Amino acid sequence: EPEVTQTPSHQVTQMGQEVILRCVPISNHLYFYWYRQILGQKVEFLVSFYNNEISEKSEIFDDQFSVERPDGSNFTLKIRSTKLEDSAMYFCASFQGIYEQYFGPGTRLTVT
Amino acid sequence: AQKITQTQPGMFVQEKEAVTLDCTYDTSDPSYGLFWYKQPSSGEMIFLIYQGSYDQQNATEGRYSLNFQKARKSANLVISASQLGDSAMYFCAMREGDSNYQLIWGAGTKLIIKP
Numbered sequence: 001e002p003e004v005t006q007t008p009s010h011q012v013t014q015m016g017q018e019v020i021l022r023c024v025p026i027s028n029h030l031y032f033y034w035y036r037q038i039l040g041q042k043v044e045f046l047v048s049f050y051n052n053e054i055s056e057k058s059e060i061f062d063d064q065f066s067v068e069r070p071d072g073s074n075f076t077l078k079i080r081s082t083k084l085e086d087s088a089m090y091f092c093a094s095f096q097g098i099y100e101q102y103f104g105p106g107t108r109l110t111v112t
Numbered sequence: 113a114q115k116i117t118q119t120q121p122g123m124f125v126q127e128k129e130a131v132t133l134d135c136t137y138d139t140s141d142p143s144y145g146l147f148w149y150k151q152p153s154s155g156e157m158i159f160l161i162y163q164g165s166y167d168q169q170n171a172t173e174g175r176y177s178l179n180f181q182k183a184r185k186s187a188n189l190v191i192s193a194s195q196l197g198d199s200a201m202y203f204c205a206m207r208e209g210d211s212n213y214q215l216i217w218g219a220g221t222k223l224i225i226k227p
Contacts, residue, residue: 091157101159103156108155
């Protein structure tokens, strides 16, 4: 069964550093998403990506965040200057257009 | 206002019993989808079941069924014959038809199955 993969599984970084979280969505899917989940809290939508551009973003997705699909395969989330409050689990998801979104296993980001 | 409400922060259930996890939703869009995901302690998000707003019948997937009451805007998850491996966080989520299909999530219910 096809799956979404994410790397790394855990990233520890210092406040102010840039991080790039990587995702490989399912190849024939059209829509891609990043969500985050702060420990013990609900999942929050960050950004959706369709047709090689951002289709929607939430209030959380400020200028410190960016997404790219540089090679038609990888889908990356960059945080330019991490803050302590960016510590969370980050999930990538892809969607074919019907039924469910497929989630990757997540990247746990710890900002110290 | 909350679009997805899960009123049970935690539940304890005896193994082999059935359990119902509550979810109510709020939308004015006639076209929407409702989802349940399971998140074990390892952290991954596992899709369980989907119900479309126009589906006439309640969705079922193995031991999981969705009790969809459209007029009451509720989409409760029923797990029959619970197992120890069902212990996890359970999230209800909604996708509205006029959005870019992103999911709106409830706060989750922590289910613990007792042996």
